[in-house]
Amino acid sequence: MSVQSSSTLDAVSRSRRALTWERRRAAVRRFWRLFRQDRVGLIGLAVLIVMVIVALAAPLLANSRGLNVTLAHGPLDAGPSLSYPLGTDTDGRSVLTLLIWGSRISLLVGITATLISVGLGAVVGIVAGQFGGWVDNVLMRITDWFLVIPFLPLAIALAIALGRGIGIIIFVIGVTSWPGTARIVRAQALTVKTRPYLERSRALGAGHLHQMVKHLLPSVMPLLLANTILTVSDAILAESTLSFLGLGDPTRQSWGEMLNNVFESTGGSAGNVVWLIAPGTAIIIVVLAFTVVGHTVEGALSPRLRER
């Protein structure tokens, strides 16, 4: 009897889960149909896919020995030629090799820092929204405080205090850029909290954790997705700025690090103009692609924004 009832319960819950997944798959399909209508968004998505493939395939596209100053034999600071399509830097390294390998660090830092930032922001926002009262008050004070601390000086101070390196850059960007996400998530959590289905779940005895993980998190997920993509573009710009100021890891070439080298070795007036133009253009293209895709996702998810 008890075995039977538990197995029927199991069947019911499984079919419930199946239903949930079916609903989610339908939502994804609906989302994709709306996303597809935006030509600019599709172009942005294509650019991002190409960039990620280039970053992943860097070892196949360019020999990593080309990054080593002591192994570089090219002409110094020379313009584009057949063997060096984008010319060379002042150490005789191929700019194309630097650019390809730089995409790895720039994307890696941008995406990892974003995950930290969005994760922190989501947790703070959901917890503040769920508990309310003094928890909300304290968390929002901290958030406000991070909002008024200017990003660049704070990042510089932290990078100096903690040392220089790629992990530190990721950490610094992550812990300084979450307050915006926290505010947006909290606002959404507060509106969802008043909905009847959450009232029902509370009446059935759902604990804080259950409400936050099963109800609030899924409801802020779409918002979080758009926010994440938009944050990546900020993080990539932030990485390039910090690396440009010399706070990056000099042994790992990123696009910002390349621009730092251009500035430090030639003051910007390089013999090989492409060395300056290429990394900046790469940054613009990737940041623009993330921004465009983020806005398209936002539009596909929210009918109010779509009208704009």
Add this chain to the structure above:
Amino acid sequence: MSEVRLEGAVATAEELRVEDSARTRRPGGLARTLVIKVLSALITLLFVLVFNFFLFRIIPADPAKNLVHGSTSLSAKQLAALNRTFGLGKPLLAQFWNYLEQTVQGHFGRSFVTLQPVIHIVGERIWPTLLLVGSSTVLSSIIGLWIGIRAGWHRGSRFDKQSTAITNILYSMPDFWLGMVLLLVFSSKILIFPDAGMHNPVGTGGGLASLSDLLWHLTLPCLVLTLVYLAEYSLIMRSSMVDELGSDYLVTARAKGMRDRLVRRRHAVPNALLPSITLVMMNLGFVISGAITTETVFSWPGLGQLTYQALNAPDYPTLEACFLIFSAAVIVANLIGDLLLVVLDPRVREA
């Protein structure tokens, strides 16, 4: 970099507006609002001071060692003397009290590099930064707001599409890179603009010649900051213009036969302008620290370049003072933005 910050700022502005109107409905609301705002700004400032102190005193284990870059030529006796000079030997609480006292009095200690009082170094650098940031903010907000108004009003038009595309590209551009490209084009290739500094090093004589020399040097760095922030302001203005588009009062204005241009100028713009102007004001604090890279590229002798130099030294007392000024600038700009809203918004003022 500033997208998140901006969204946050938008949220704060909107929330503040709601809070404001709720608060001012009570008797004696306006004065109360002002006092609360000033007080909370002061508390934030105190937080910044505490954070500043801990960040710069505790994490770098021994600033005196940094001063000599790890060279071993300094004896223990000399190190102790240096520690005394910078007050590093005392207990932490005493150091903090000492720090508060000195900061309030404007003593930021002496630079580790030049051994001059930091307050003098910083004092010299504030004016160039204010000149650069002020002129570029005026230009970028006027041009940005104008573009935003036109693009938002004629949403979907060719002007809207083109200006949105251009501002999005500008928004995605690292400002230091734009600066380097402009330097390359206008200073190395065609020798139009000077490549560094604020004045001609040879000297230009006085009066008008000196002023035009200054403007000459100001042009490129100001252009960079204007272009970068113009993108932000026009995007904000456009979206707040779009928000007003469907409003009832615009329908009413049109229904009574008002010409489109007048509807825009007398009804839509003043309403849409409100959040934008507040945001421009609040953003001003961030622009000051955002100028670090631009000042570095153009060797503009302001606080940003000073930060870059102190960062590479490293010169902790100078960095500390710069960090404090940058944070205070944001807090003050936020406060002014808040107060401006109270003054500009009749719903807040007269309630």
